[in-house]
Amino acid sequence: MSCSSVGRCFRLCAAPAAGEQSGFGALRGLPAAGADMYTILEYRGLRDKATCGYCRGHGGKASHGMWAHSLTVQDYQDLIDRGWRRSGKYVYKPLMSQTCCPQYTIRLSAVNYQPNKSHKKVLKKMQKFLQDGEVSHTTSDGISVEPMDSQADSPISCNVFCKDKSDVPEDELKPLSSEVEETEKQYGEKEMEKDTEETDKESGDPTETATLKTNVHCMPNPGKGADTTRPPCRKAKDIRKERRLQKLLIPKGDETPLTEPPAVSPTASKPKANGTKSVEEFIDVPDSKNLAHRLEVKLVPVSMEDPEFASSFDSSAALYTKYQMSVHKDLPYECGPEEFTRFLCDSPLEPETRPDGVSCGYGSFHQQYWLDGKIIAVGVIDILPYCVSSVYLYYDPDYSFLSLGVYSALREIAFTRELQKSVSDLCYYYMGFYIHNCPKMRYKGQYKPSQLLCPESYFWVPIEKCLPLLESSKYSRFNGNPKEGDKDHLSELNRVRVLHKRTVMPYSVYKKRRKGPSDETVVKQYATLVGQTCAERMLLYRS
Structure with a gap:
């Protein structure tokens, strides 16, 4: 899955425009701390019909982008929690409902x-x-x-x-x-069997060892055929499956097995340790x-x-x-x-x-x-x-x-x-x-x-609940409550913070001073994507 072509394409579109500079110096309308304590962004709008690096589809990718001159860690945390992501100084948010390969933020x-x-x-x-x-x-x-x-x-x-x-x-x-993907049920069964085999092998189950030894040392004498007085030989794999099934079927506190256990050596198997090693213990x-x-x-x-x-x-x-x-x-x-x-x-x-x-x-x-x-x-x-x-x-x-x-x-x-x-x-x-x-x-x-x-409500949902929805549709709203929307939705456009001619001002003041056609549509789109909280805190650079 090579992304080199995608990377080249992105690097060209994400590069700063000619004459762009990240240093704004002292800005009017801000405390003495200056611009270095604030997020300053240039909204680049929607970039669509781009080549997708995942499915290799032409014209299927769409995302909104911003160039970040500076970005506080709290603002970036809030942006990530609304589906944004950075690559260098370019910050982008996939248009989930239109892109060919929807990308869901995972944590x-x-x-x-x-x-x-x-x-x-x-x-x-x-x-x-x-x-x-x-x-x-x-x-x-x-x-x-x-x-x-x-x-x-x-x-x-x-x-x-x-x-x-x-x-x-x-x-x-x-x-x-x-491996080729199977149905969810088939995959689960296959993994369970594999896990059981590997666990027994690693733990060195003495019961299994004794069983194997019994099968080896109870071979019938040459020429006389199978010994009918002993139980038939069975594969260790089948024994493990049966033992696992018994454990699942025996009610809690009931020690009586539902079926007759296979003949094995009287040596009892040792209980496995309940504790699981942490990642730190493995790293050490x-x-x-x-x-x-x-x-x-x-x-x-x-x-x-x-x-x-x-x-x-x-x-x-x-x-x-x-x-x-x-x-x-x-x-x-x-x-x-x-x-x-x-x-x-x-x-x-x-x-x-x-x-x-x-x-x-x-x-x-x-x-x-x-x-x-x-x-x-x-x-x-x-x-x-x-x-x-x-x-x-x-x-x-x-x-x-x-x-x-x-x-x-x-x-x-x-x-x-x-x-x-x-x-x-x-x-x-x-x-x-x-x-x-x-x-x-x-x-x-x-x-x-x-x-x-969730790409619509920005609530976090356990992945186990999301997977069935994604099996049905590549784009899905994970929040099951249709009435629950974006809690930080844009509610007051005039309070959006704008940086214009080295002066910080609310959008209500900026639109009166601006000369030329109105850019309200662009500013509104930006504020809707970043949310009311970030829109009031971050500085949207307008030339």
Whole structure:
């Protein structure tokens, strides 16, 4: 799922216009703090009939866009919760009812997350590699290398999630099953059987072992045929199925089995531990003094004023070029230092330090993965008041056997959980966009418990309730109450804040001073999309 063409298209449309500048200096009508504490946006309107990077359809993509000269973390948090997403300094919102591949904002409750079997495999694989240097090049982890999304125009951020800086997810956040999709019932049954087999195999069930030994040592004497005094030999797989069925059928507190159990060794099976390892326990590598490899994860703010970011810029940019050319088949001029800077280093977010416990502060960061002193992956993230938002992931293709897309996503989830210990509200991990009619983008639904944003009411709904609706229609309103609409809908256009000729004023004053045709339709469209709260707080630049 290459997004290179989409990325190129987006980068052209998202670039600032000639003569545009991000510095506005001192503005009239604002406190002495100046413009650096305010969001300043230029609304670019609707861009439709664009090529879709997900289904490759021509003219099927549509989204509204804004160029952000500056953006406070709170304003961006509120915009994300209304379906917006940034790619560099370009902020866009898919027109869900018209675009060919609707993109629903998805978030994970990081504090309640427990790794599933596929995620555990990736974590264990990394543990073994660091401890023993063991390398596994198999692709049987049940995970497909898929990026997370880095969006630009339509998707959200090709990040851990396909290339895309503009429209297609791009970093492998998590593997997608390569099997052909079956009906929901068939898929569930198949997965249950697979899970049962793997669990028994990993736990080393003594009952199963004894059964297998019985079958081996009770072979009839040569020439006499089967021993009719003993029960027929049965496959261990069938025994496990029967045992599982019995557990489901036996009423709670009733120890009497419904059917006669198979003849097995008198050795009783040990009960499995009730506790489940957390993602942090898997990440922690024991015996750190005798490791074959050492992995260090550094969080650096996206700023050339930061010495660590500045010193690693060249190696990070070279890694980005290598990744884009190898994984997304970009040409050198499409992924050089300039493009790298515009896409992943230029951020409109204004860094903020608040007295609420987040030691690193809020804003845009690069989470760098250093293996034995060499940078092998970089996860681009935004730390906001209520979440860690994944923007993009790029990595060294030589280390793809470590499933770095999935691994980095799990590390970012663990990082969110760490921040939540200091700031209780910062408890979500935003994975970008979930695109149900794009099979390669469904992997995000495997991170649970997750919620999707209703595109009409902007309420969060558990993904399990959304999936049946998306099976029926690619675009759906998730909120079941038809009377419940946008609580922050535009109610007073005259209170929209406008920046005109370096002066901040309400729209009621601006429209009287403006010369030329009325632009009320455009301003109203902008305010409707961002909501009344943001429209009154942010500054809409009008020339």
